[in-house]
Amino acid sequence: MSVRTLLRQHSILTKIYFCTVITFCSLYAAQPIQPVFQHEFALTSFQAILFTTLMMLPLGFAPMFYGVLLESLSARLIVRTAVLLLGGLELVFSQTSNYLLLLILRGLQGMVIPAILTSLVSYISFTAPREDVQTAIARYIAATILGGFLGRFLSGLCTDLFGWRFFFFLLGALLLWAFFLLRTLEKDANLAYSRPKAAEVMELIRQPQFFWLYCTIFAVFFVFAGLLNFLPFQLKAINPAFRETGIGFMYFGYVMGILVSLNVRRMISLFGSETKVAMSGLFLYIVGICGFMIPDHRAMFLAMFVFCTGMFMAHALLSGYVNTLAKSKKGIANGVYISFYYLGGTIGSFAPGALYECCGWKVFLASLIAVICGAMYCLRRLQQSAATVALKAA
Known part of the structure; x- marks a missing residue:
């Protein structure tokens, strides 16, 4: 070349x-x-x-x-x-x-x-x-x-x-x-795009390993979108004089995603499998959410780094793991993954707000921790389902 x-x-x-x-x-x-x-x-x-x-x-x-x-x-x-x-x-x-x-x-x-x-x-x-x-x-x-x-x-x-x-x-x-x-x-590049049919999507979701994986990523982005969407309101509630520049800078921990995405292979080697990395990420997720319970913007700024590291550990590994599970029709498997990811984010961006409005910030955060506990259960079921499928294949 x-x-x-x-x-x-x-x-x-x-x-x-x-x-x-x-x-x-x-x-x-x-x-x-x-x-x-x-x-x-x-x-x-x-x-x-x-x-x-x-x-x-x-x-x-x-x-x-x-x-x-x-x-x-x-x-x-x-x-x-x-x-x-x-x-x-x-x-x-x-x-x-x-x-x-x-x-x-x-x-x-x-x-x-x-x-x-x-x-x-x-x-x-x-x-x-x-x-x-x-x-x-x-x-x-x-x-x-x-x-x-x-x-x-x-x-x-x-x-x-x-x-x-x-x-x-x-x-x-x-x-x-x-x-x-x-x-x-x-000019002549055509999209290598696989348009999923409803029957193919349902067939995929009915398989336990994909069902639990999609439920996990739905919950992961539900929590991520929920916290990031209501954080500006809480910062203003803590200090009405808090400026928009400060609110924007609070998201700096988001760049941890770059570090995580560039070290996926190393993390798999360190932990032993994709699902173990994702589970570790969910534990970090909870630690990060707990940090947001401290009513101080400096503590929240540090908590954002932990929170985002946990989220991207789970997302980066699960987005790759879906390709490992999909022996065929990987395009459809990835398309459904993206749909569950963003549907979780869409619902999470407003649904937890009802608790925030009526019960306050700490109850709101506790509800997000409960969702992550649900994600951990789903991830555990994913590990069991994948092991069963591998055993049958052997």
Whole structure:
């Protein structure tokens, strides 16, 4: 392979990672400043969190309903059109003052994001040399984590400096730039996408090892989304003068996901199996949640590192383990995994709020610990089911 070809591949992958970071910034930009929306539009906390919930909801159903589109059109057309639409929607969002219209715009953005992410992953597989695909995908995952943190932190910082509208306008401008950068993508790349049929999905879920795995990841992201979504309100309750920059910086522990994702193989070697790493991650998850019970933002900042390490240990290992369990139709198994992951996050982003509103922060956290205990039970059943299947195969 010539140096020129290698440089071109590197340039395309860099543009894809940039687009990934900006897309995830858009997904989570509203989360740390939900109290700002609550104050400006005289909303309840439930109404304010819908700005994040509506962005997540389509991601839970995308693998089921995007099949026709993704099988019939080129990835280049899909991703550039979706990026252009998302950029335009962000610009309109930044200039809108009606709450209902803002919610509609966030819902539309959430419908566009799955098309972008699915196309970008496909392009990585298409562009990267076969021997470098695993590394390229690991960098993509790191880009999603970096985007998740930067979206939260920069949103809070820009809100303090220039008001909440500025960052959404900036995101719109960056997405339009990404649309321009992605013009160099190959035109004839088609998505290697497997559209799952309902019967195939049900057949998969009825298998005990997949059922317990999907229940585990549902619970894991339920708790993650719940805590991160209501944390800004609790920080404001502890100290009403707490600035949005500080709230955004509280999510810095999120970058632990990059460290975890790049050391998956080492952790498996250390613990002995994927499920043992995931179980250890769930124990850390509970330790992190306990740290959030201390009513001090410094303790919460440190707890975030433990909490995020536990979450990403479970997620990184289970997302790989689903491919180990799936002897065939891995695309469908991964698609259902993504659906359960984001459906857990969508429900978790608002459902625990009822306890937070009526019973307070500590009861809210105790309920999340109970969910993680449920996840541990599911993971234990997964270990037993996988052992039974392996025994029968032998």
